[in-house]
Amino acid sequence: MGYVVLGACLAVTALPILFFPRHLSPQPAAQRSGTDSSTKVPTKKGDEAETKVGFWCSVRSLFRNPAYVFRLVYWLLASNANLGHAMMSSKYVEVQFRTSASQASFLIGPVLMITNVLGLGVGGLALHAFRPRPRLVTLYTTLCDVLRLACLVACAFIGCEAVRLAGTVTTVAGHGSSIQLACSDSCNCTTRHFQPLCDPVNRTVFFSPCHAGCTKFSATDSGEVSFDECSCLPNLPSQLQRGQQKEQLVQADQGAPYLGLCSGDTCSNVLAFIALSSLVGFIARTTTVGHTIVGLRCVSHEEKAMALGVQEGLSSIFTYIPYPILYGAIFDSSCLVWEDKCGRPGVCWIYDADRLRYTYHGLSVAILLSAILFEVGLVYHSGRLADFYSDTTTKASQKDKLITAEAAAGDSEAVCLVDGSATERPAGCEKTEDGGGQEDEDLLNGEDHHATCGCCARDSKDQTSIC
Known part of the structure; x- marks a missing residue:
């Protein structure tokens, strides 16, 4: 049932992802010829190699x-x-x-x-x-x-404090454990069920009444259990108080043994x-x-x-x-x-x-x-490490935007980017000797000179030119 609940929660949290744009970042810039090299798929073995x-x-x-x-x-x-x-x-x-x-x-x-x-x-x-x-x-x-x-x-x-278990424990690889006690060897006790019995006098715990050598017991409606003929507990009183649950520690009464871990072992x-x-x-x-x-x-x-x-x-x-x-x-x-x-190890009891x-x-x-x-x-x-709190691809991204806008306008000298949008180039911008715009170089290099031409806006957050 847990997998169903978790699966439903994952499905609900995944729904907003459907509304994400196809590309989280701008598309790779088109070349001046209008082609997009990012969509090129290798078709030859040489390309795959x-x-x-x-x-x-x-x-x-x-x-x-x-x-x-x-x-x-x-x-x-x-x-x-x-x-x-x-x-x-x-x-x-x-x-x-x-x-x-x-x-x-x-x-x-x-x-x-x-x-x-x-x-x-x-x-x-x-x-x-x-x-x-x-x-x-x-x-x-x-x-x-x-x-x-x-x-x-x-x-x-x-x-x-560790539990003081009465007896000697023997564990064989691939099998369960056995507990040897001279006073209860004839009982052929197993470790199939864990029902601890505390001896408050010696501050030891028997794995079960069987390991304590008890051969007879009777229970009443009030939850009291009577044990008889316990060879490992010679001074056994007539009745022992049963705990409500296996994990519950039952207080000893006047030094009498009782079912459960010893109350002094609480932590x-x-x-x-x-x-x-x-x-x-x-x-x-x-x-x-x-x-x-x-x-x-x-x-x-x-x-x-x-x-x-x-x-x-x-x-x-x-x-x-x-x-x-x-x-x-x-x-x-x-x-x-x-x-x-049944001869195989199960859970660990102690x-x-x-x-x-x-x-x-x-x-x-x-x-x-x-x-x-x-x-x-x-x-x-x-x-x-450099650019720890910024992305070094910012300038390259702005360059890609400029190239894309110029290719769409068909004139590399008539386009300027302001906040990512193509606008007409201001007439006051100087040009280099080869006919290209000086503002282009300023734009690509992120220099302040381009802002004086009106082709760039200053970003108030990171104080860099946004083109």
């Missing part, structure tokens, strides 16, 4: 660009850390802080979504308002990643963890806009499409495939007791909380630290 050569030349040019290479490697590594950590955050909260799956999603989901949106907005507005230099943008990104590292290290020390550190995780998400999102602009400005205009294509292609191989495997392996390796489902906490955050720290090393290289080369 030339296209292939051009493709590989573009790829080679990209990988000879140190700024692009450093940013690309940083992007691949950081994406693994960001996506993997975010993907398993809900499961981590459920396991580490012993909440239900719905509670974990409710706690971590909305908070991270709000902080991520705020971080993205703050980062974009700050970039628009202050317009820092490229090197300052990359330095800020590096500083934010260092702060994220510190937050992740701090998160590794926020958790709960209130979840709010501190969520607050720190939200800070990590906010810091990361403030760098998104600036880092995206760096990725677009570190290559030439002709190579932008190729640069984005290479980035997405490599991300599909080195990001979207590895991170689910890596973080999934972290959780699998931290499992203590697997469900024995995790080693300490090991999971250190490996989960440790993997993110290691990947992000490696990414920062490449980001330092990007900081070094970012000082060479």
Whole structure:
């Protein structure tokens, strides 16, 4: 059902795209002869070979660009850390802080979504308002990643005490787990169903009443369960109180064993963890806009499409495939007791909380630290980036407009562009010795002299000539 809802939402948001113009930028300029070279389609094998050569030349040019290479490697590594950590955050909260799956999603989901949106907005507005230099943008990104590292290290020390499980756990590859207890070996207990029983005296948890050696029990309408002949609990009272749900922790009554995890194992550190995780998400999102602009400005205009294509292609191989495997392996390796489902492993019932906490955050720290090393290289080369907040194709676009208008008028000396519209050339404009208009050169070069002839208007926003 979720796919249907998401599909409907995507369809609705895609409707405005139907109203976009066929071309988002002006058509390539027609040649003075009236032909359009952009519509030329290769018809010979020689043209196809030339296209292939051009493709590989573009790829080679990209990988000879140190700024692009450093940013690309940083992007691949950081994406693994960001996506993997975010993907398993809900499961981590459920396991580490012993909440239900719905509670974990409710706690971590909305908070991270709000902080991520705020971080993205703050980062974009700050970039628009202050317009820092490229090197300052990359330095800020590096500083934010260092702060994220510190937050992740701090998160590794926020958790709960591990469950003290009674017995020795044995897990065979490809099979479920088994728990050996000398006092209940004759019961042939399995790990098919998890029904923990707490012994508050020894502060240990039995996987089920069967593992505690209980051979008889009876239940009443009020929810009370009576256990008899429990070999692992010699001083067992006559009745044990059942919890309303499996996840609910039942308070012990005068030291009597009870169903559920031990009440002393409750943990209130979840709010501190969520607050720190939200800070990590906010810091990361403030760098998104600036880092995206760096990725677009570190290559030439002709190579932008190729640069984005290479980035997405490599991300599909080195990001979207590895991170689910890596973080999934972290959780699998931290499992203590697997469900024995007819000789095959099922779900994981109990995790080693300490090991999971250190490996989960440790993997993110290691990947992000490696990414920062490449980001330092990007900081070094970012000082060479030019036209960080403008498009270098503006002058070329104005030149294309002039050529197109002159070709349509049939007279290159009778046309002038004002705000993109063809108008009659003012008589006061000087001409060069070869008969061409001096204002043409001023127009193409964006000089102020052309504005004195009336052929250009000044743009109040970026203080450049608009023709």
